Amino acid sequence: MASIVATLSIGHNGPVTSAPIAHSPVGGINRPNTVQVGTIVWLGSEVMFFAGLFAIYFTLKSTSPALWEDQSSKLNIYFSAAITIVLVASSFTAQFGVFAAERLQKWRTGPWWNLKRWGVVEWFFLSFAMGAIFIIGQVYEYALLVSEGVGLSSDAYGSAFYMTTGFHGLHVTGGLLAFLIVIGRFFAVKRFTHKEAVTAIVVSYYWHFVDVVWVGLFVVIYVFPRIGV
Template sequence: MAPVATASAATGPAGPAPRTIPGHGPVTRPNMASVGTIVWLASELMFFAGLFAMYFTIRSVNPDLWANHTAKLAVPYATGNTLILVISSVWCQWGVFKAEQGQVARTGPVWDFMRWGMREWYVLTYIFGAIFVSGQIKEYADMIHEGITISSDGYGSVFYLTTGFHALHVTGGLIAFLLIIGRSFTSRRYTHAQATGAVVTSYYWHFVDVVWIGLYSVIYLLQ
């Protein structure tokens, strides 16, 4: 009698069953932390869209303020500060690559950056982000010296509100980097959850980078 064909445990009526990672479910299922972060960033995008709308509305009502105040902006200084933030996103992405590979720390001397791990790249990202925030604080001091404050007029209000809220978001990202870096020291084993935390933090950092490019273009270039 011919042998009866039996279905393999790895197959089913619809074809091969989805591969799974022990303890993490099917690999085809989206990461809930990543999805949640993207949804939250979408709501943050709406928040900044409101700030942009406020900026253009007040500018259309009081164009003379922009004609008088934009000449006081230090465009070359802001351009350099913008480049610092953009470069920090490059370092952040290198950290993501290392996190996805499971390499938490460097495997060679500190000057051999090709053997750096997630921790070193994220420390460098943190330094560049802190320099950017410090640069904004210095610019605020210069603007106040020029007589432009948050209560001086409509231009001062929208300038400090738009850039100030962005600076708060950057500061929040710096705190997140400290948490990720700190966890890499306190844990004996680099886990899937820690790698996910590093990745979603990079989503946030790239988001504040893109938002700043928009703010920089509107405030400093489209004067």
């Protein structure tokens, strides 16, 4: 999470694209943007981190199948599905913010209900709000599970559940902080340039990543026990 925040202050010298390699008008290829490439490489290391968490979860599950069956029945899959939809939807709103950034549009240029005229600030504010709803929902779910005796140190299931979902929640919180930082930066600058646009793109990479990871966690932790996997 610290890495994504650190990249927000790095400049940009090339054209703005959603991919790290940009084609020049004459058909040549410019140098890859170091900020975007660095972010992708760092996210690769985060993939390995979450792969380790998945491995721990499945290992503990294989040693205590009866415990997993009993404790997973206490999960509210419908509530979790609702906040999952909110989080996944925030990935789309963040991407709409990227589209606005690519056309160097900081603010909306029409009435608030005309989404086609929104700028990156409005889309990122909406993405932040949806991510915050997810975190609030996750904290609420934690409170319910603790009241039912499922705690971090209660048993192997509790440890695996809170470790996997908790680390993901910290990453989402890091993404929320990144949204606030870039929004504040956009407010501060007088002229929205390629440099600010690349910052928006980098944040979207991170946000898409945490959303994809959560979909995997939701399937493994909530859906698989319901279908007997």
